[in-house]
Amino acid sequence: MSPESQRDKPETRVHTGLPAKARRMVELTTLAASHGLGHLLAVVGLSRRKSDDGVTPLSTPERLRNFFTDAGTTFIKFGQRLSTRADLLPADYVEAFSTLQEHVPPAPTAELLEVVETEIGAPIDEMFSEISEEPVASASIGCVFRARLRGTGKQVALKVRRPGIRSQVAIDLAILQDVARRVERYVPSLRRYYPVQMVREFSDSLLAELDFALEARKTLRLSDAVESHPRVHVPEVMMELCTHKLLVTEWIEGIEPSDYEELERQGVERSALAHNLAMSVLRQAVEDGSFHADPHPGNLRITGDGEVYFLDIGNVCYIGKQSRDQLSRLLIAMFLERADQVVTVLINAGVVGPQVNIHLLQHDIDRSLAEHVSHRAKPNFGELIHDFFLTVHTYELGYLPPEWVTLLLSLGMAESTCRKLDPEFSLADIGRELAQRDLLDVQLLRHPAKWLRERILQAQGLSDLVRSVPNRLERILTQVESGGLRLRLQHDETERNITPFQYMVNRLALAILLGAGVLSGALMLLSQQPSVERLGVILLILSGVGVAVLLLAIFRSGGP
DSSP states (O other), rough: OHHHHHHHHHOOOOOOOOOHHHHHHHHHHHHHTTTOOOOHHHHTOOOOOOOOOTTTTOOHHHHHHHHHHHOOOOOHHHHHHTOTTTSSHHHHHHOOOOOOOOOOOOOOHHHHHHHHHHHHTTTTHHHEEEEEESOSOOSSSSEEEEEEETTOEEEEEEEEEEEEHHHHHHHHHHEEEEEEEHHHHHOGGGGGGGGHHHHHHHHHHHHHOOOOHHHHHHHHHHHHTTTSSSTOOOOOGGGGGOSSSSEEEEEEOOOOOTOOHHHHHHHHOOHHHHHHHHHHHIIIIIIIIIESSSOOOOGGGTTSSSEEEOOOOOGEEEEHHHHHHHHHHHHHHTTOOOOOHHHHHHHHHTTOOTOOOOOOOOHHHHHHHHHHTTTTSSHHHHHHHHHHHHHHTTTTTOOOOOOHHHHHHHHHHHHHHHHHHHHOOOOHHHHHHHHHOOOOTTTHHHOOHHHHHHHHHHHHHHHHHHHHHHHHHHHHHHHHHHTTOOOOOOOOOHHHHHHHHHHHHHHHHHHHHHHHHHHHHHHHSSSOOHHHHHHHHHHHHHHHHHHOOOOOHHTTTTTO
């Protein structure tokens, strides 16, 4: 097969043979035991050793961190991912895993350049007039060369995937998935964290990170998303040269946000820069549904005229429409210090179980909002997110969608970067401004036809529900008359959970009364008696006002 046909062929899934996987499993279990983790292996049925007394004085989180470090790329990245889940893990594990760092030397230059030639289907000299002798940057997945295109003279960055990295990662991911299944089987207390789902999500994310053709498409999408953002850009992608193993983008010669002296020397207005950057990160998520998940200073470059460029687009994440709408409501509630709305969003997202004390949860969130977002204090959104994750962990709430966690952490990271640029910067202030202007639902402003179409679909859904009510009531009444209606009541902590039920019942009763009022008023208008007709008009007006108030209450509580 020619190189030209190879570069266009979609990458197929790597099939790991049993011998290679078995050898790697033996290697990892031996390594884990040497780090004093034999007791954890025993719990999931991978070892008979029950104790690690005398092996090492380190704590279990520290032992796991050291194991991840020695186990290589996949496990280092998995530990780094776990360090972001303060909503799931105890603080000592999060702290230990947050120190994980990759120390990987560059791959041999000759091997990397061979990959480049194979992917472009031609000798390097035919495509590039210049190329750096060594990689200018190196990571566990790829290395970056600086080059110049022959003909146009444009400077580009060549990101080349390390040879053999994908097959090794595939084996490690298969082992992680096996371990996750064992955890769910042998450790019932951890099932609520959905370890299999967590590893599956991590696997999808890491395999996507290995696919540079996908990163090229993500770059194009993010470029479209930030096109209208003031002074924010994404490097141009040379799509005709990109493959699964090679990414070619415009080379950005800029200043890192942490180089304050150079920014001052270039005359860059740092407060305006911070504002534009934070506004862009917020808008990326709530408008387009794709956002840069790692906006730390190393992934940003600033030009001398104050333009911001996002780099390392492999860290772009997507949020679906429904999840994005819920997350937008969560952010609005946080920015406007509405603890009740925060709890409502969490309930609607299905992460608040029946065992949770709603009033205590709301009280703790309200206190955290007052401490970190209030006008009376210096707002700190990053600390608010930290407290929020601790609250989720303390109350043992359900599994937060990973894109929520990623976005909230990226907002905290963006605030940290912007605060270094401008000590007076506050992401909460910008978010509050956006929320008060109701710009988080930007479809109405940017795509009014689409916004109207969605509202019509919602109205049709409500209309279908209303039309189905008589038939449903008839079925219920028939079951009541025949004695076929059965109710299952769980009395666990009834007193604690009765208030939300009372609200639901009261609202249902009010809706029934208002419906009866509307129907009675309409019948009175048909009586052809002036006094009765006037009474019908009054009843219709009062019922209409009541319906409007009820609908307003439903929408404010996060309803349809």
